[in-house]
Amino acid sequence: MATQKQINAGRTGRTSGFKFEQKLKIKYNGVEPENGQDLWGERYTMSKTDIIFGKKNCSIKNSETSTQIQICSAERFSRKFNLPKKVKEALDQFVGNHPLLLTKKGFKGNPTVMKEVCEQWSVKFKDLDSVSEQNRGRLTAKNIKNMSHLVDWFTNNMEDVYRFVLAESFNDPKNKDNIANTIWWSAVKDDPDSIVEFDIEKIIYQAKKKAKASIRESQTVIELGPLTLQMKGSGSSGASYHSMQFNMSLKDLTTFMEEK
Secondary structure (H helix, E strand, O other), X not given: OOOHHHHHHHHHOOHHHHHHHHHHHHHOOXXXXXXXXXXXXXXXXXXXXXEEEOOEEEEEEOOXXXXXXXXXXXXXXHHHHOOOHHHHHHXXXXXXXXXXXXXXXXXXXXXXXXXXXXXXXXXXXXXXXXXXHXXXXXXXXXXXXXXXXXXXHHHHOHHHHHHHHHHHOOEOOOOHHHOOOEEEEXXXXXXXXXXXXXXXXXXXXXXXXHOOEEEOOOOOEXXXXXXXXXXXXXXXXXXXXXXXXXXXXXXXXXXXXXXX
């Protein structure tokens, strides 16, 4: 179980982002919230609010390109949303969430392990792409039997998914300081004078109204409006490598919010 000290250390390790947050904190006289308990009361979890400026609980993004908005395990995501069986099975295969793939030995580059996993998933290993599936320890969308169930679930739960990714994560809603209501995104990296502001509730409203889930041509990314989901695919352990990673860019979000 992570301690508050460990979580804070992880946060300060994001050197560039953290320094930019501190610039804004000083410039606009902001307050940094403490991390609180997760919604199950089991452990501390990262606040979605980076800095509080008056009534604005700001999630701060400092990137001119696509950036990571939320990362989590498929298990915790499935637990939060109580995913139906077929939806969970598809999600697990999409990000390689399997006990054998979460080990140091088997998380990637081990076709023998992946072959055993495929047997348990009732998938023909020989039909998989050697690089993107056999080596990376997951299935692409076209080879997932229940993929349509996963896509439909995201379309039907778009409002809740956006609220999770942008505002809440696994934070207990009673810890109001940890729930973000505003995004401050730098149009120019490291420039506190280039901030573009978004009201998160307005983003959620737009997503509920018009965002539809679809599979990108690569078969490894699910598009959810300006938000995308993929397997993280980096890190030195299975737990991080096979995480769910939600990304977004300022350009895509701005376009999405401007569209009628």
